[in-house]
């Protein structure tokens with residue numbers, strides 16, 4: 001087995017307000033190897049974004065990593081100081097978000113922002129940084145990069161902005177890209193174009209990726225391995241083919257039944273009843289039991305362990 005790029009061990013993240021502490025990431029373990037695209041999936045509110053923001057140490061002020069390790073090429077990022085962590089961000093781990101305007105500065109041109117990032121994270125000279133920016137803008141589909149460089153972010157469409165973000169992230173040649181719902185805000189045709197582009201660039205560069213999405217269609221297209229999260233925990237993790245052919249956790253099955261498939265036949269979509277329990281809810285047994293179609297009395301007695309049922313396939317369900 002090659003050395004993993006990223007190892008997340010027993011990660012625990014909580015929000016603290018005046019009256020209570022809510023654990024939103026509750027003991028997550030996973031690895032990402034070289035060239036691997038790992039998808040993190042689950043419904044809204046299950047803790048996907050908080051996992052990635054914990055890795056990047058970009059949590060909102062009231063949130064804190066309270067346990068575990070985030071090892072990047074063997075080094076625990078949680079032990080780095082602010083300055084060291086700033087160096088890791090962008091240069092070694094880059095992140096793109098659903099809404100590119102969260103990371104683009106509205107009052108600076110695209111060119112200035114791109115060259116500044118390249119200068120900061122690589123040893124390039126100013127001229128080299130401009131050439132690299134142009135090369136990547138071309139690669140993400142802007143045939144006239146010099147024109148895009150002069151634009152301000154708000155003058156571009158959502159799809160164009162997301163391609164600029166991708167160019168900016170890739171231009172710094174990070175070892176790991178964290179993509180948090182990068183195409184969710186785009187309409188379907190533009191989404192397909194951006195995903196195609198990403199897949200092509202990832203194949204070319206061999207970059208490792210943590211791809212966060214609630215969309216299993218996107219998982220099928222992009223990922224090699226999948227982590228399914230529910231209520232702050234991993235409930236199933238396996239390779240993509242197994243996830244679609246033999247999902248073992250009732251929550252994974254529920255997600256699949258509520259996702260349209262392009263099989264030609266018209267299948268009935270079955271939504272999962274109910275919602276993810278709010279962060280901080282303490283339940284004695286399985287966190288999914290109240291929504292689970294096959295739950296039994298013993299499911300509510302004690303929390304299920306995440307068990308390996310086949311090599312590389314782990315499931316948190318006593319019935320699996």
Ligand SMILES: Nc1ncnc2c1ncn2[C@@H]1O[C@H](COP(=O)(O)OP(=O)(O)OP(=O)(O)O)[C@@H](O)[C@H]1O
Pocket residue numbers: 015022024042043044045046047048049050051060062214278279
């Ligand atoms: N600033 C905050 N303060 C307190 N709780 C928060 C805060 N931000 C998020 N949470 C809680 O953390 C939990 C996990 O949220 P998170 O954003 O990671 O979910 P997600 O799976 O990424 O969903 P989405 O796809 O909607 O972003 C949720 O219960 C949410 O209410």
